[in-house]
Amino acid sequence: MRYYYAEHQDAYRRLLREGMTQWNDLFGESWTFDDFPNRAFLESVLGRLVAGGEVLEYGCGTGPAACFLAGRGFRVDAVDLIPEAIAVARRMARERGVKVNFGVQDVCASPPGSKRYDVVLDSYCLQSIVTDADRAKVLRAVRERLKPNGYYVLSTAMYDPDRVYDGEFRYDARTGICYQETSVRSPDAVQLDGTWYLPHRRHLRPDALRTELAAAGLHVIEQDGGNVVAGLTYQAR
Structure with a gap:
């Protein structure tokens, strides 16, 4: 999926x-x-x-x-x-x-x-x-x-400096990708600093x-x- x-x-x-x-x-x-x-x-x-x-x-x-x-x-x-x-x-x-x-x-x-x-x-x-x-x-x-x-x-939706990415979310300012923490090991999952995430949004x-x-x-x-x-x-x- x-x-x-x-x-x-x-x-x-x-x-x-x-x-x-x-x-x-x-x-x-x-x-x-x-x-x-x-x-x-x-x-x-x-x-x-x-x-x-x-x-x-x-x-x-x-x-x-x-x-x-x-x-x-x-x-x-x-x-x-x-x-x-x-x-x-x-x-x-x-x-x-x-x-x-x-x-x-x-x-x-x-x-x-x-x-x-x-x-x-x-x-x-x-x-x-x-x-x-x-x-x-x-x-x-x-x-x-x-x-x-x-x-x-x-x-x-675009990048908004007032938007807060916290808790299970992580924002990569370089790419504009917001990741969401996951326990699902799908082909789309990526590991960042030892934690697995799925791509969630792109805010450019x-x-x-x-x-x-x-x-x-x-x-x-x-x-x-x-x-x-x-x-x-x-x-x-």
């Missing part, structure tokens, strides 16, 4: 069991399904996007962003690792009368696809894709699935994120912290 699976499986099973509708409900936060964390950012970039264009959202969770874009006329494919998340997403789309093609898929193990999109969307998934190899694979897939003048629209600074995207062949067009619009490198706009 990969490092990112158990946490998300447990979270979405609890969410489904307790009648919640989106990830932030698990932490008692005030966001709602229709007022989700990156809604304002998506609204701010709608003018850039092809009206009625095709969107791929990976790591969609219960689908608030996918439903939002479908409600504005976009044709949306959306995938998530956890079946329980997709079950809730399909219900929420039905309740809102919007059409989204939801599916279960591990973005870190996605088969090659030939369909290209006007938009590839990430709503707070990338920070849970931690290792260099996994992030390179995901960003390569983003590049390969974008149309020549398409946009990668990304919202991700803005310049490090730009560098990573550039290495993947993606050019940052605009960035506000972890909210980014990028396109394929060397594409005229």
Whole structure:
């Protein structure tokens, strides 16, 4: 089992069991399904996007962003690792009368696809894709699935000097990786100072994120912290 699976499986099973509708409900936060964390950012970039264009959202969770874009006329494919998340997403789309093609898929193990999109969307998934190899694979897939003048629209958690990493967590400032102590001896586990850890989150600074995207062949067009619009490198706009 990969490092990112158990946490998300447990979270979405609890969410489904307790009648919640989106990830932030698990932490008692005030966001709602229709007022989700990156809604304002998506609204701010709608003018850039092809009206009625095709969107791929990976790591969609219960689908608030996918439903939002479908409600504005976009044709949306959306995938998530956890079946329980997709079950809730399909219900929420039905309740809102919007059409989204939801599916279960591990973005870190996605088969090659030939369909290209006007938009590839990430709503707070990338920070849970931690290792260099996994992030390179995901960003390569983003590049390969974008149309020549398409946009990668990304919202991700970033390094925050006020965030405290204590107890079972350990932060590596050099890589931006937050590790969580574990007793599981999975292939992803690493030993640091005699203690075993699993990769948990990747919290980069803005310049490090730009560098990573550039290495993947993606050019940052605009960035506000972890909210980014990028396109394929060397594409005229």
